[in-house]
Amino acid sequence: MDLEALEQLAATQRAVRAFTDQPVPDDLIARILRVATRAPNARNVQPWHFIVIRDRETKRAIADIQSDMTNQPRGQSSPDRQNWADVPVLIAVCSTLPFGEGRAGDAATAGSIYPAVQNLLLAAHAAGLGTVLTTRWRLNEEKVAPLLNLPAGMAVHAVIPMGWPAVKLGKNRRKPVAEVTSREKFGNAW
Numbered sequence: 001m002d003l004e005a006l007e008q009l010a011a012t013q014r015a016v017r018a019f020t021d022q023p024v025p026d027d028l029i030a031r032i033l034r035v036a037t038r039a040p041n042a043r044n045v046q047p048w049h050f051i052v053i054r055d056r057e058t059k060r061a062i063a064d065i066q067s068d069m070t071n072q073p074r075g076q077s078s079p080d081r082q083n084w085a086d087v088p089v090l091i092a093v094c095s096t097l098p099f100g101e102g103r104a105g106d107a108a109t110a111g112s113i114y115p116a117v118q119n120l121l122l123a124a125h126a127a128g129l130g131t132v133l134t135t136r137w138r139l140n141e142e143k144v145a146p147l148l149n150l151p152a153g154m155a156v157h158a159v160i161p162m163g164w165p166a167v168k169l170g171k172n173r174r175k176p177v178a179e180v181t182s183r184e185k186f187g188n189a190w
């Protein structure tokens, strides 16, 4: 186990919103999803289900929903964002709802999904692929679920565009640990 390599990986993992046309092979996606599915999750229920989307029309329809969510014309929700129809792959991270609905159930389900999402983002980055996490899909499930033939009782948590980065980004900028950490009680300097 190499902590230095992990530190470097975490520091250079970025939100990538523009991709080349180069395809992303299925076997690489499968490998990344294997890392995703190693994530911790409540009661080891593993409620996740991943949908790998390459179909241009589906990508475009999902992009339209995303644009409505952000109230911006398609492709403009971030200044450097590429039209999703042109992104090689979208990965929809879905789940069953094994802990029920309501706040406690939702928290357990989301808490079981986002570790897998983070594993996915890091594994993709380790493979040289770019990704960007988008959420809020649960608020638009009635629109996105039919596009994916998602059975009733399943949720859509995230859609992650994935491809080879069109630009090279440097390290991410994050607050120093000392600024976001206390010793024993809130406010005591670390």
Ligand SMILES: Cc1cc2nc3c(=O)[nH]c(=O)nc-3n(C[C@H](O)[C@H](O)[C@H](O)COP(=O)(O)O)c2cc1C
Pocket: 013, 014, 015, 016, 017, 077, 078, 081, 132, 133, 134, 135, 172, 173
């Ligand atoms: C909960 C969540 C929702 C996000 N939603 C979007 C989104 O809708 N569109 C987008 O382009 N990026 C989205 N992002 C990516 C963030 O903008 C990005 O992680 C943050 O700005 C840091 O960027 P960096 O890692 O390149 O420094 C989201 C990230 C998270 C964690």
